[in-house]
Amino acid sequence: QSVLTQPPSVSSAPGQKVIISCSGTTSNIGNNYVSWYQQLPGTAPKLLIYDNDQRPSGIPDRFSGSKSGTSATLGITGLQTGDEADYYCGTWDGSLRAGVFGGGTKLTVV
């Protein structure tokens, strides 16, 4: 059971938009920055969004992040088949004194 809650799967058509949610508590999301990671099949996770809404160099602006209260969202526009992957949210949990992740959301582009 993951500390952060994500939907197990989402799907949308090429060119469309999708939003992935991540829910937590005041111990984690509510008082800390959120990051998002993309894990393509058979590869290591890759940083997609940091500090709630910042994109690392090289990440296209089709990817966006936001946070409100104890929830965060990842938005992906202009979906491509190459975006099919597992997406994880992550943050710090002050009560657990540990990094925590969501259970992951599998994105299907059909």
Add this chain to the structure above:
Amino acid sequence: EVHLVESGGNLVQPGRSLRLSCAASGFNFGDSAMHWVRQGPGKGLEWVSGISWNSGSVNYADSVKGRFTISRDNAKNSLFLQMNSLRTEDTAFYYCAKSSGTSWYGVRYFDYWGQGILVTVSS
């Protein structure tokens, strides 16, 4: 370019020990907190342990506390994870990850990850 390369994974019996290594390059290793994150087969990510830039502070997930020990050698740009009393539930890909800042405490994000190394615990 940042590179993190894990090694030391293997098939081991329950109760035995294993030591993972992570060789770092492309950044100032001695200035960065480092972590181990694992992913069980078909499962999500689980933070395992973190160590501050100078080894002055470490922490562990409750699931491995007392069994695993994280350490680093800044002179050799290397991170380690000594895993003792291994259990079947420790079976996972283990990733070495760099975080922003010098401390594991309050980690904001993991900006670089290794390719992962498989540890299988089975009789």
